Amino acid sequence: MEVVARWVLGPILRAWVASKTEEVEGLPRPSDEPEWHAPGPDPHRVLIFGGGPAVGWGVLSHALALPGSLARALSHRTRRGAQTIAWAVPRLKIDSALKERGSIELGSYDALVVTMGINDAGGMTSLKSWEQGMSTFLRVIKQRSSTQLQIFVAGVHPIRSIPVYDSPLGSIVEAHATKMNAITDRICGNLPSVTYVALTAPEPSGSVRFRDAKTYRHWAEELAERMAPQLDADGRTTAR
Numbered sequence: 001m002e003v004v005a006r007w008v009l010g011p012i013l014r015a016w017v018a019s020k021t022e023e024v025e026g027l028p029r030p031s032d033e034p035e036w037h038a039p040g041p042d043p044h045r046v047l048i049f050g051g052g053p054a055v056g057w058g059v060l061s062h063a064l065a066l067p068g069s070l071a072r073a074l075s076h077r078t079r080r081g082a083q084t085i086a087w088a089v090p091r092l093k094i095d096s097a098l099k100e101r102g103s104i105e106l107g108s109y110d111a112l113v114v115t116m117g118i119n120d121a122g123g124m125t126s127l128k129s130w131e132q133g134m135s136t137f138l139r140v141i142k143q144r145s146s147t148q149l150q151i152f153v154a155g156v157h158p159i160r161s162i163p164v165y166d167s168p169l170g171s172i173v174e175a176h177a178t179k180m181n182a183i184t185d186r187i188c189g190n191l192p193s194v195t196y197v198a199l200t201a202p203e204p205s206g207s208v209r210f211r212d213a214k215t216y217r218h219w220a221e222e223l224a225e226r227m228a229p230q231l232d233a234d235g236r237t238t239a240r
Contacts, residue, residue, distance in 0.1 A: 013124055016169050030056040030065050034086035038071035043081030044231055045108060046070065049101065050115035051092035053154065053199070053219055058211030062086065069213070069220035070113070077228035093119045094133035098140060106145040111227060117156035117184070121177035131183045138191055150230045151194045152223060155181040161201035162211070197226045 037043070048054045048066055056065030071082040089100050097116060106112060120130055134153075141151060159174040160166045181198065188196035202218035 013122065013169060013173060027057050028060050029058070030060060030062045032062055034062050034067060034088065036062055036068040036071045036084050038075035038082040040075050040079065040081030043083045044074065044078065044110045046074070046082065046084045046111045046113060046227075047104065047106065047109045048084060048086040048088075048113045048115065049104065050087075050113075050154075051089050052115050052118040053157070053216070054086050054088040054113075054115045055090050056086070056088070056216070059213055059216065064213040064216065066115075066216050066220060069216040070223055073217070073220040073224035074227060074231075077224055078231055080231075091119055092116055093123065094125060094130055094137065097133065097137045101137070101141065106141070106149060109149060110231060111150045111152060112141070112145075113223060113227075114151065114153045116153075117177060117180055118159070121156055121159065121173050121180060124173075124176055125180075127179055127183060130180050131187070134184055135187050138187060138194055142191065142194070147193075149193065150227070151191075152227055153184055153188050153194065153196050154219070154223065155184060155196065155198045157199040157219070158201040195226055195230065197223055199223075 048070065053066050056062060056067075059065050062068055065086070067084040067086045071084040074084075075082040087100075087104055089096075092100060094116060116134075117130075138151065138153070156177040159177055160170040162170075165173070181196075185196040185198075188194045199219050199222055202215045
């Protein structure tokens with residue numbers, strides 16, 4: 001049934017997503033250095049890797065996007081400093097994730113936050129491909145990184161909470177993303193030191209067409225709530 005749905009709806013949805021591309025790519029996005037430092041002792045170092053929330057669509061500074069919001073939210077909970085760095089890939093899909101990750105050195109980080117899936121949901125990537133790709137990506141990351149590294153995988157947020165995608169076709173994409181999230185949650189649950197974090201819809205922002213600073217604060221709070229207990233007092237991470 002899923003194969004039939006993708007065969008019938010895939011071209012329609014991809015054309016619909018493509019029709020929104022010009023509008024989305026014309027939105028503000030940060031052009032400053034993709035990092036933020038929250039003051040405090042013994043700062044945790046966090047890398048944010050992926051598309052979607054990692055990009056910062058809708059705001060002009062990484063201070064207002066996820067790096068700044070997450071650093072502040074995490075530091076508030078841990079009473080420690082926090083340094084967050086974003087490696088954003090706007091059109092990232094699961095089939096290219098490992099290639100993009102190849103040039104990133106994880107040895108100096110305490111935590112990795114992964115934000116992937118919105119482009120796969122819009123492209124109706126098959127659930128089998130998503131499961132195989134995400135499982136391989138996380139296992140390779142685990143093999144190539146320190147055993148101390150904690151990995152946090154953010155789920156695909158509700159698609160229709162993005163105003164430009166709030167339509168009946170958006171509901172189809174959102175339903176597919178929900179199935180992808182269930183798969184991701186299961187994969188994370190079977191790997192040590194890997195935590196799935198669901199991202200929920202922020203409160204509507206009036207006339208905003210995409211995202212604003214309030215959105216990134218909302219997601220940062222959800223991430224930090226799960227991350228802070230995993231980070232110990234010495235700046236190292238504690239495996240689950």
